Amino acid sequence: MKPGMDSSAQRYRRGWAAWLARAAAAILLFELISGLAVTVGPFQPAVEWGLLLHTIAGVLATALLTVYFARHWNNYSGQALSDVLLLGYVGLGALAICLLSGVAVTWQGLFALKTAPWLRYTHLISTLLAFAASMPHLFIAWLRRRAEVTRSAAGWLGSSVAWSLIAFAAAAVLTVAYSGTKYKNVFPSDYSFIYGKGRPFAPSLARTSTNGAFDPRSLGGSETCGSSTCHTQIYEEWKPSAHRYAAMDPIFQGVQTVMAKQNGPESTRYCGGCHDPISLFSGTKNILVENLTGLTGYNEGISCVSCHSIQKTDIRGNANYTMTQPVDYLWQWSPAGTAGATARNFLIRTYPRQHAQLSKRMYKKPEYCAACHKQFIDQEVNRVGWVQLQNQYDNWAASHWNKKGDARATVECRECHMPLVESSDPAAGDTSDYNRTADDHKHRSHRFLAANNFVPALLHLDGSQKHIQLTEKWLHGDIDIPEIRSKWADGPIVRIRLEVPPTVAPGQKLPIRVVLVSNKVGHDYPTGPLDMIQSWVEMRVQDEHGKTIFSSGQRDDRNFLVPGTFLFKAEPVDQYGNLIDRHNLWEMVGVRYRRSLFPGYSDTVEYNVLCPSGAPSVQVHSGDDVKEFSVATARPGTLRIDATLQYRKMDQFLLNYVMGEKAGLTAPVVEISGTTASVCVSRSGDASECR
Template identity: 25%
Template structure:
């Protein structure tokens, strides 16, 4: 039987076969295409039997193979390999298509117009709006302390601090490109000046990591919140997000690791270490307490609607709506944070030493006491002993003429108060010396009180030999959010007198003097 002669095949470019790439010319005899994956024109297979061209390659990486190419066994194997290879090239080409370019990291992620101003929410949520506008969230990007601190950080780091501070204090300003390292606060859009506004929190869809503003926002028609059954309305869609009732939501900003890798604020970690998560006790329980009422005007009555004062230990230091409300609520919070116990003898002999033990139990907070960036906070024990003529016999925790505590930060009386008990964090730079600013801290030394822990200070008060009658003892646990020396370093000495000192707990007693 005479064997049928197979039709010879030649490969041609429509324009000229001579212009065919060398790898394809070498492989044309095998009945398959190879070589570069992208072509401006079409490659064809010429069949002597059909006297026609059929496309093999076409522009934009589209490949077609035809049955009239050689069909021997080895060719089929090679064809399979090249089909797989071609599919891989298709994927690669699609990923790099100019139609779908990768996002430019230097371009703002959002536009200012992507977000709704808080005033747009006020019509339906007047209570939430009025509470928020007095809050430290609303104050976050008009705070002169913030602006001075950020400016100092940018200057000291040559702008490398960049968005580190602004991405929490005004996420909208940061995400819309309004805050380059040396931005002018006067140039900000109104919504950026409103700090942590309604549309910041209520467009958060995910917390990637509970620290350093590792959050994902999705501005648009849908607003997210803690209501499992939100009432429909014509203004926006509503979607339940379980994050809104969990501490991880707050940890997105209230947990800070500085650019040197040092943990300078650990409020979320402190809460987590206290094992309160298993008890369903979260930040919102204290800082966003609930009441019965409407979440929106005309909406259904609900047993639990969250307050939006976001009360903490900081208060406005410049004219700001509802500043008196924040001061009052902050004072109430501080006075419900710890239990102080004073232990001493009820009588002491003249010439002896009166020992006074002051214990502070952190049993009401759920995190360390104090918390936050506590190098910028002061919580201390103030104690004073007087005789019956009101003469001071002993004192600790008092202030100098600059309103500073008399520790090593005092310019007037450095280290004069050797018995000072202060609960706070100290920060040290790469050279081991103490630093004032969080972005310079390489290591920290903590002297806060963990949740459910107690710390005790003992004071030894010498009683004069000629003293008689009674000795009065006054003890207080005091707090202020910013120390005077820190404000002066920022050039804000005029704000020192505006920082309130709160008595978190106080006790007084009379000690009898025996001969």
């Protein structure tokens, strides 16, 4: 006992009865239990509230705990080392680490993009170590002086438990007061179960985990992903992407309206699984619903959550997937800059377990993409029978890009369409790919670059200009992807080559062969709905004075391709043999013509040029692959031949049909690849005459 201090004062300052001891014990007990609830308990609002109180109490009590343990150290550190003292030292050291790591985690939760896992684990392990050392420390200390301190120790224990219970009661009250967004997962009262209540979303194969409706709010809210100072870069990539505008696409909306008028609004559920899942699962594609699209679905299309909530897919396609409703954090949809958003972001960063469930290895697999990137029509839709439509997955699976079982030699969907980009995003880094590391500072681009350079500009989407530039660069084959450089190809996505003889005499046919080779496309080229996509060869022959003496593949003044153009396309037909030219695929029963390039394969178109001196005009005869034309040639000279493979996302007829000819719209044309050759027209067959 220190001089001048009586036993009661000593007990007040350093014994079981000390108010500092009891306050410290109450705080630490609450911190222990609320922290363990976060670690091993179920994800629910009460645990989230407990975590918030855990953080607040920990921060506010840091000074109190520091004062108490400083006094405790001062009172006992001069004693001879014993088991009690050793346990106390260990517990105090672990507690110091626990407090420091807790402060660090709190700071990261508030101000960083994410919390460091090692800090969270340090906080947890030091907590368990402090508890493991403190319990025997307290028990032995009580045991050796139990006759003297039992009463005060009981009071210490009782007050600690009581104050902890008060804190837990506060968490319970807060949970009752607010436990997150209350969703209305019900179909509209007039919802039409035309295919039976067991198949509420048919003819789409998409379904929910409950086979019931989902409140549209639960699948939207992509803006919160980007405005939370978390996935800002990914959100900006997604905004002008095809996934984002899948529902608001005016061509989709126009075709959907025609389908609804012809077959009933329920039939459009076939489209909704891939284009508009939020509206589909909320029951919006129903009778008496204008535009058949809810506002959330229209604005977000394939939203962040709708893609990341899929738990199961099937490679049959036609949106054959199962979607679950994600479990929200508190203040899930609070707008940026509010206290609710700050609390939500803090919870996500410090309690990331639930959020991490939105990332699954299955999302990497081509089979995941196949759920929507493979399409067919069956009897429920066309009233006749099954017919295959676009099918990127099977194309890829059967191609030379797929080296089954060898990831280092295989080029998969995400490696091309979601290339790695420099990133400071919390999603940066990955250890599940053979060529990735946890700290590579890269994430997969969510632009999903492909071939649509039309709709982003048509809708004036944020970031559309940059997105279109990247799309056209992609179509040119100019985007370098370092991660697959060793197993991909160089150059344009489709190579074009001219095969012509060096000379031709007037009166002879000049054979021009255009060879097209699929160079770095992972599926058919072109792919998608080939009834509306156009890719063609534009040919121009000029004499040495620059006069065009033949052309093919040009567009007229109304932006239609001239007759006789060599064109990659499909010509689907209905059951009466009529051409499907309005994207009315619900009437399709077969294809009368289809031409595209399989990966690694080539196609050829031949032009035969007749060069008689004094031919009166140009004559064009169109066959399947052979184009013949005559060229007037009065004297020897050089013919320049230019061949270009062109691409546009939408043919002019369909665009005029959906948007109206008066709209003056036309899809921009992209040059995929081009080449040039020269031929000498010589009576003697000597090419030197043209030099």
